[in-house]
Amino acid sequence: MQLRFNNVALAVSDLERAIAWYGEVLGFTVAERGRFDAVGAGYAMVDGAGIRIELVHRERGAFTPVDRTAPPHHLDVLGWKALVLEADDLPAATASFADKGAEIMWADMQISADRRGTMLRDPDGNLIHIFGPRGVI
Secondary structure: OOOOOOOEEEEOOOHHHHHHHHHHOOOOEEEEEEEEHHHOEEEEEEEEOOEEEEEEEEOOOOOOOOOOOOOOHHHHOOOOOOEEEEOOOHHHHHHHHHHOOOEEEEEEEEEEOOEEEEEEEOOOOOEEEEEOOOOOO
């Protein structure tokens, strides 16, 4: 048996809003749209940054809140933490996110001796961390 990566699935409260945000803020494009009849959900596969995200929305769902603790205490809650991407020009990417009205948790911050990052939230509060290139130690 050989496995390969297909996508990361993300349940969203509003499919159209999520498609728009991931397109406008991160530059992802819709590759596929459809419906999962078995679970009563619409979906959109969006591609960008070399990955595919499955945005999925269950109509008339009774949404259960997820712990969206802000950094650094987000690491005290077990589970997936963030979608992590990398930008060649972090200051320019950060300025672009701000211009597009993205919620920025921290902007172009030194997070280790050789790495800077910008942390965003998508419309449902999911964390997206953008790393800049590694610096010289």
